[in-house]
Amino acid sequence: MVIHIVAWKYRADTSQEDREKHQNDLRALANIVPGIESLSVGFDFLRAWNSFDIGLCAKFRDRSVLEAYTVHPEHVEVVKFGRQLVESMAKVDFEE
Secondary structure (H helix, E strand, C coil): CEEEEEEEEECCCCCHHHHHHHHHHHHHHHHCCCCEEEEEEEECCCCCCCCCCEEEEEEECCHHHHHHHHHCHHHHHHHHHHHHHEEEEEEEEEEC
16 A cells, blocks of 8 residues: 655645635545545644645555556646645655
8 A cells, every 4th residue: 555645835825715726626636546545635724833734645556556646637737736826845655
């Protein structure tokens, strides 16, 4: 099993509408390729000084599924949109 975690910190001028669109677009990726076991997205509720604004946690059957997800046209479009909104992002991918 491969775990894929991503966190985004939005620019201060990112509208709530764009934040919600980003969340919805990320959630829509849950079934774009076979082998995605789960995909969760949510806004941070603690709002600590070191918190990111939104995070994604996905489980993939294996690395080949993660690779297919990464290059899938729908994922690529969501990545392009997200890059316009964020000041920083962090991610980690590991095997369980």
